[in-house]
Amino acid sequence: MITLRNVSKTYATNRGPHVVLSGVTAHIPPLTSYGILGKNGSGKSTLLRLISGIEAPDTGEVIRKGRLSWPIGFSGGFNGSLTGEENCRFIARIHGEDIDRVVGFTREFAELGDYFYNPIKTYSSGMKARFGFSVSMAIEFDVYLVDEVTAVGDRRFAQKCRTAFSQRRARSSVIMVSHNLKTIRGYADRAAVLQDGELTLFDSVDEAVRAYGD
Amino acid sequence: MSAWAENLTQRVQVIHALILRETRTRYGKHRLGYLWAIFEPLTFIGMISGLFYLLDRRLPFGMDPLGFLTTGMLPYLLFAKSTTQAVNAVNANSGLLYFPQVKPLDLVSARVVLEFATTAVVFCVIMGGNSLHEGTLQIDDPLRLMAGFVLASALGSSVGLMFCGLCTIYPVIHQIHGPLLRPLFWISGIWFAAEELPTPVLDILSYNPVLHVVELVRSGWFPEYRGMYADPLYVADFILVFLFLGLTLERVARRRFQLS
Numbered sequence: 001m002i003t004l005r006n007v008s009k010t011y012a013t014n015r016g017p018h019v020v021l022s023g024v025t026a027h028i029p030p031l032t033s034y035g036i037l038g039k040n041g042s043g044k045s046t047l048l049r050l051i052s053g054i055e056a057p058d059t060g061e062v063i064r065k066g067r068l069s070w071p072i073g074f075s076g077g078f079n080g081s082l083t084g085e086e087n088c089r090f091i092a093r094i095h096g097e098d099i100d101r102v103v104g105f106t107r108e109f110a111e112l113g114d115y116f117y118n119p120i121k122t123y124s125s126g127m128k129a130r131f132g133f134s135v136s137m138a139i140e141f142d143v144y145l146v147d148e149v150t151a152v153g154d155r156r157f158a159q160k161c162r163t164a165f166s167q168r169r170a171r172s173s174v175i176m177v178s179h180n181l182k183t184i185r186g187y188a189d190r191a192a193v194l195q196d197g198e199l200t201l202f203d204s205v206d207e208a209v210r211a212y213g214d
Numbered sequence: 215m216s217a218w219a220e221n222l223t224q225r226v227q228v229i230h231a232l233i234l235r236e237t238r239t240r241y242g243k244h245r246l247g248y249l250w251a252i253f254e255p256l257t258f259i260g261m262i263s264g265l266f267y268l269l270d271r272r273l274p275f276g277m278d279p280l281g282f283l284t285t286g287m288l289p290y291l292l293f294a295k296s297t298t299q300a301v302n303a304v305n306a307n308s309g310l311l312y313f314p315q316v317k318p319l320d321l322v323s324a325r326v327v328l329e330f331a332t333t334a335v336v337f338c339v340i341m342g343g344n345s346l347h348e349g350t351l352q353i354d355d356p357l358r359l360m361a362g363f364v365l366a367s368a369l370g371s372s373v374g375l376m377f378c379g380l381c382t383i384y385p386v387i388h389q390i391h392g393p394l395l396r397p398l399f400w401i402s403g404i405w406f407a408a409e410e411l412p413t414p415v416l417d418i419l420s421y422n423p424v425l426h427v428v429e430l431v432r433s434g435w436f437p438e439y440r441g442m443y444a445d446p447l448y449v450a451d452f453i454l455v456f457l458f459l460g461l462t463l464e465r466v467a468r469r470r471f472q473l474s
């Protein structure tokens with residue numbers, strides 16, 4: 001369960017303050033997946049960061065119940081000079097998970113072969129995304145926060161991710177940010193639109209698309 | 215209470231993971247890499263004390279050069295390295311803040327703990343070597359000595375924390391914090407014992423908290439040396455002020471930490 005209560009966030013830019021969120025109030029019940037639609041620069045990624053807690057809102061509060069993932073799809077948290085395996089161990093440790101299980105799962109799921117034991121800086125962007133996605137799947141989160149996974153790699157791997165998610169639909173949900181409707185439909189049955197600092201929740205993706213199109 | 219305990223467990227978990235990661239990234243893949251961290255201060259202290267022997271530097275109260283330099287260098291190095299490590303902790307690892315459970319203070323804590331542990335190992339090597347050479351294990355007041363090291367670490371990290379916060383507002387601090395603290399190398403009693411100095415000089419130098427820390431460690435090691443200018447409470451005052459400023463700045467700067 002995630003509740004946003006009057007959340008505002010403004011960034012200082014060269015051309016004056018840029019309002020990303022202005023007094024957003026929303027409630028996302030447990031086990032409901034949402035796709036968040038919005039144009040580039042509308043603040044989708046910021047919203048995800050606020051939900052995950054790595055950034056604090058200027059005003060208002062975010063209430064989280066359950067275990068939330070980090071914003072998946074971004075490889076900034078991985079150290080390039082360490083191998084995939086070493087990064088896995090670190091992530092398992094900070095989550096208090098069994099290290100061998102997380103390492104084993106990720107190695108199998110990511111299908112990186114020997115690259116798993118090579119430094120992350122030698123990975124292509126697709127491999128990095130695959131790695132990040134696989135580590136997060138190794139840990140049982142209540143809510144997976146996903147930021148633009150269009151670059152997850154080939155179609156077969158994308159299919160594998162969707163299957164893995166649908167298998168745990170009874171236990172966990174997804175909040176996904178993307179401007180690709182197809183991706184969103186693959187993971188969520190509800191959607192929200194972020195526009196001009198306001199977030200509107202809809203009960204179906206179609207409704208959201210209609211509102212988004214206007 | 216349970217939320218508090220849960221938070222504490224998470225801090226320990228995260229800091230532990232960060233320390234292991236830090237040793238990997240800083241000292242490389244081979245365990246030998248860490249040996250260098252221990253070897254470096256050892257050779258330095260060894261060389262200077264050799265020089266002291268050659269020059270026949272006479273130390274008061276019959277202190278031997280090796281013990282004298284160890285008790286001067288190590289607390290100073292612990293202070294200086296804790297500061298540098300703390301200043302750069304957040305900048306060097308900002309990518310890790312993408313994991314919600316990793317907080318800026320964890321990054322600082324992990325590095326401070328690692329620095330303390332390294333100093334402890336170096337100290338034990340010197341103390342062990344010395345006692346093998348002397349035939350006895352000679353430490354007059356282990357608690358006093360330990361207090362000196364703990365205060366050196368706390369002082370260094372609180373100064374570093376303050377600079378770390380300042381850096382997010384004035385990035386130039388990154389360049390100038392080193393030169394700013396460098397004079398301490400000469401006025402903190404590494405090369406002289408406080409009680410060797412004439413009173414008017416000492417009156418001024420004793421404002422320096424690092425001198426107090428060095429004197430604490432030194433008087434803990436040597437039974438003959440009283441360390442009249444070692445005042446732990448004076449150092450604690452500094453720590454409290456820097457810690458207060460550092461934590462306040464962290465609060466202010468939290469929004470400014472760049473997620474890169």
